[in-house]
Amino acid sequence: MNHLAGKWAGKWALITGASAGIGTAIARELAAGGTNLVLTARRRDRLAGLAAELSAKHDIRTLICVADLAQPDGPQQIFSFTEERKVTIDLLVNNAGFGSYGAFHKVPVERLIEMTHVNVTAVVHMTHLYLPGMIERGGGDILIVASTGAFQPVPYISTYAATKTFDLHFAEGLAEEVREYGVRVCALCPGSTATEFFQVAGQRNHTRRAPETAEKVAHVGLAALAAGRSSVISGFVNWLGAEAVRLVPRRIVARVTGEMFRPRKA
Numbered sequence: 001m002n003h004l005a006g007k008w009a010g011k012w013a014l015i016t017g018a019s020a021g022i023g024t025a026i027a028r029e030l031a032a033g034g035t036n037l038v039l040t041a042r043r044r045d046r047l048a049g050l051a052a053e054l055s056a057k058h059d060i061r062t063l064i065c066v067a068d069l070a071q072p073d074g075p076q077q078i079f080s081f082t083e084e085r086k087v088t089i090d091l092l093v094n095n096a097g098f099g100s101y102g103a104f105h106k107v108p109v110e111r112l113i114e115m116t117h118v119n120v121t122a123v124v125h126m127t128h129l130y131l132p133g134m135i136e137r138g139g140g141d142i143l144i145v146a147s148t149g150a151f152q153p154v155p156y157i158s159t160y161a162a163t164k165t166f167d168l169h170f171a172e173g174l175a176e177e178v179r180e181y182g183v184r185v186c187a188l189c190p191g192s193t194a195t196e197f198f199q200v201a202g203q204r205n206h207t208r209r210a211p212e213t214a215e216k217v218a219h220v221g222l223a224a225l226a227a228g229r230s231s232v233i234s235g236f237v238n239w240l241g242a243e244a245v246r247l248v249p250r251r252i253v254a255r256v257t258g259e260m261f262r263p264r265k266a
């Protein structure tokens with residue numbers, strides 16, 4: 001995988017959800033390009049292992065910060081961590097997120113609220129904490145991991161898909177707002193990707209195609225951000241699917257996704 005050599009070399013990036021999947025892949029690609037990393041998630045052992053691996057392999061500095069983004073003070077804890085160490089974040093990657101598969105009324109409401117905290121509230125909060133510094137410095141980059149689920153309603157993961165619609169629209173709106181300050185914002189919309197996501201969500205892969213690799217998705221997102229795009233869909237077929245949805249009446253779209261995602265009878 002060719003990395004975006006030098007784009008963020010010598011600068012600091014902060015990656016949420018760095019302990020697995022797409023977050024780990026983004027960390028690996030940035031490290032290969034010489035970017036110093038603040039890695040955050042809940043699983044300390046995973047973060048420590050990744051930090052040790054990347055700082056041994058590349059000439060970079062790494063810091064780990066254990067925090068739970070479902071907690072209201074999670075983002076502030078992370079911000080205080082970087083402030084106390086006088087680390088200037090030039091690239092913020094809002095990647096942490098999860099889904100929960102099943103009929104809405106059967107999923108515990110605590111899980112759904114936790115999901116909206118991690119996928120939505122924490123994204124807004126983290127961005128609000130780090131953006132003012134970027135504006136003041138006249139530059140900075142923010143990558144927000146949304147999903148192809150953002151482009152249409154998806155029964156049985158209705159809440160998850162709606163959180164990702166939020167992420168997409170939030171990133172695209174903000175990108176326009178802060179362009180004049182030299183800050184770039186980009187929503188990365190992966191389709192099905194081989195990570196721990198499906199295991200965490202209790203969901204099978206509903207597409208017939210093989211999932212993309214986390215490494216490919218990470219590269220697509222970083223390349224789009226570096227190119228100044230406000231959103232990107234990873235994979236041509238995923239892009240085609242998201243675009244095709246615009247031509248179909250909304251209620252039909254929800255019927256089709258409902259059939260695709262309906263739980264199979266045992």
Ligand SMILES: NC(=O)c1ccc[n+]([C@@H]2O[C@H](COP(=O)([O-])OP(=O)(O)OC[C@H]3O[C@@H](n4cnc5c(N)ncnc54)[C@H](OP(=O)(O)O)[C@@H]3O)[C@@H](O)[C@H]2O)c1
Binds near residue numbers: 190
């Ligand atoms: N995989 C896919 O098919 C797919 C498709 C479209 C979009 N996405 C999006 O891609 C992003 C990354 O997911 P992934 O596929 O890489 O899944 P993953 O392998 O399950 O990784 C999810 C990451 O989020 C972190 N996380 C979850 N809950 C958290 C919490 N309460 N506080 C802090 N961190 C938390 C996890 O870390 P800890 O458990 O250590 O806290 C982990 O590092 C998510 O936003 C997801 O919605 C994934």
